[in-house]
Amino acid sequence: MISTSYRILAWSSFVGMFFVLVAGAIVTQTGSGRGCGSDWPLCNGRFIPAYTLESLIEYSHRLITGIVGLLVVCTFFSTWPYRKPYREAFVYASGTLIFTIIQALMGAAAVKWTQQPAVMALHFGISLLAVAASMLLVVWIHRFNKPSNPSVQSSTGISLFAWFIWLFCYGVVYLGAFIRHMKVEGGCSGWPLCNGRVIPVLTHATEVVFAHRLAAIFLLVLMIAWLIIIRRIEAPRERAAFTMAAVFSLLCTVGQILSGAWLTYAFRNVNEMFFASLLHNTLATLLFSLLTDTAIRSWKYRKK
Numbered sequence: 659m660i661s662t663s664y665r666i667l668a669w670s671s672f673v674g675m676f677f678v679l680v681a682g683a684i685v686t687q688t689g690s691g692r693g694c695g696s697d698w699p700l701c702n703g704r705f706i707p708a709y710t711l712e713s714l715i716e717y718s719h720r721l722i723t724g725i726v727g728l729l730v731v732c733t734f735f736s737t738w739p740y741r742k743p744y745r746e747a748f749v750y751a752s753g754t755l756i757f758t759i760i761q762a763l764m765g766a767a768a769v770k771w772t773q774q775p776a777v778m779a780l781h782f783g784i785s786l787l788a789v790a791a792s793m794l795l796v797v798w799i800h801r802f803n804k805p806s807n808p809s810v811q812s813s814t815g816i817s818l819f820a821w822f823i824w825l826f827c828y829g830v831v832y833l834g835a836f837i838r839h840m841k842v843e844g845g846c847s848g849w850p851l852c853n854g855r856v857i858p859v860l861t862h863a864t865e866v867v868f869a870h871r872l873a874a875i876f877l878l879v880l881m882i883a884w885l886i887i888i889r890r891i892e893a894p895r896e897r898a899a900f901t902m903a904a905v906f907s908l909l910c911t912v913g914q915i916l917s918g919a920w921l922t923y924a925f926r927n928v929n930e931m932f933f934a935s936l937l938h939n940t941l942a943t944l945l946f947s948l949l950t951d952t953a954i955r956s957w958k959y960r961k962k
Contacts (some may be wrong), residue, residue, distance in 0.1 A: 659721070659944055660799055660802050661808075662782040662960040663881070664736055664799075665799055667732060668731065668733055668795050669793075669796055670729050670798050671733045671754060671792045671795070672727065672732050672789070672793050672795070673724065673797045673828050674726035674730075675726060675730070675754065675758070675785075675788050675789045675792045676727050676728050676784065676789055676943065677722055677726070677908075678719075678722055678723050678761075678788075678789075679785045679786065679788075679789050679939070679943060680758060680809075680936065680939065680940070680962070681722050681786060682719060682757070682765075682782065683720065683780075683935065683936065683939045684715060684936070685715055685716055685719050686778075686782075686838055686839065687932055687935045688712070688715055688932070689712070689840070694713055694716045694717060694720075695773065698720075698766045701713055701717045701720070703870060707754060710955065712916070713929075718856075720765075722884075723762055723765070726758070726867055727758055727759075727762060728901045730754050730755050730792070731755065731757075731760045731855075733749045733754065733795070734752065734754070734755045736751075737751040737795075740780040743909060746798055747795060747798050747799075747942070750791050750792070750794045750795035751791075751795055753787070753788075753791035753794075754788055754791040754792045754795065756865075756893050757784055757785070757787045757788035757791060758783050758788045761781060761785045761788060763786060764777070764781040765781060768781065770890070771916060775836055775839035775840045778839040779832055779833075779835035779838075779839050781861075782831075782832075782835040783828065783831065783832045783835065786828070786831060786946055789943055789947065790946055790947045790950040792816065792819035793947045793951070794950065794954065795948075797951055799923075810922075811835075813816040816956055817953075817956040817957045819874065819884065819957075820884070820952050820953040820956040820957075821953045821957070822880075822923060822952040823877075823880050823881070823884060823949060823953075824946075824949045824950060824952075826873075826876070826877060826880060827877060827945060827946055827949050829873065829945065830873045830877050831876055831942045831944050831946060833869065833870045833873060834870055834918075834938070834942065837866055837867055837868065837870055840863075840866065842862075842863035842866055842867060843867070843925055844863070844872065845861070845863035845864040845866060845868040846858065846864060846868055846922065847922070847925075848922065849918075849919040849922045849923065850919070851922045852867070852868050852871065852873075854898075858895065861948050863865070864928075869916075870902065871947070874911075874915055874918065875915075877911055878911050878912070878915060881904075881907055881911045881929060882908065884902075884904055884906055884908075885904045885905075888900045888901050888904045889901065900955070900956070901954060903948055903951065903952045904952070907948045907949055907952065908947055909944060910944050910945035913941045914941045914942060914945060916940065917934060917937045917941055918938060918939075919940040920934040920937070921934045926939065
């Protein structure tokens with residue numbers, strides 16, 4: 659099953675899904691969501707729309723999503739014949755396909771009908787799950803010829819803690835997407851203080867941004883605690899299996915916080931804000947994907 663062509667197909671789906679997520683973030687950041695009016699799948703009533711920057715950005719996002727969608731479908735059907743002996747790979751390929759379809763339908767609905775910020779933020783969250791699922795398939799292929807090492811076992815408590823961190827991280831990322839779609843990025847001026855205060859006066863805009871900052875700090879605490887717990891595991895194989903991922907996850911969390919600080923200071927500079935936002939989204943995707951793999955491995959090899 660693990661032929662070179664299949665590896666290329668899986669990798670193409672993963673890289674493509676990542677670009678879909680980034681392209682969607684660019685659409686949001688540039689305010690190009692209505693670049694094609696309320697038409698879908700056409701753009702302003704045309705297959706090839708008249709050139710404007712907004713229509714170009716929105717239509718490019720649709721085009722990328724369509725091409726990647728075909729890659730995801732091909733990956734799924736390439737995995738289908740091996741769904742029984744390689745159930746894990748089939749689950750990842752199926753998850754990628756399902757989440758891709760859902761996020762595409764949500765994107766179409768957002769074009770046809772005005773959506774609430776909470777729903778639009780969920781659109782980003784579904785895209786994040788699609789990227790994570792496609793990454794898990796690539797990781798599975800990478801580990802396919804390596805021993806599964808059943809002696810590496812984590813306790814049920816450690817596994818549950820890993821899943822709690824994963825779920826909390828998803829909440830933090832969702833809250834960040836919610837802030838973007840509400841257009842309240844300037845709710846807290848300055849960093850690390852919010853409007854010059856440890857606890858600011860909570861207005862409609864400030865309370866959401868401040869909650870996001872508190873959640874990010876708590877996520878950092880969770881990641882430090884996770885690394886400490888992993889480092890205290892006595893069994894060397896268990897410790898080695900999770901330490902590298904824990905270190906990278908902690909670095910991504912720190913990067914997320916620092917890129918969030920950059921976003922705060924770049925708020926009034928459109929170009930700088932654009933690149934800061936892309937970095938923030940990229941680190942969020944990488945962090946969530948790492949935590950997804952960690953949570954699944956901790957559950958897969960837990961002591962029963």
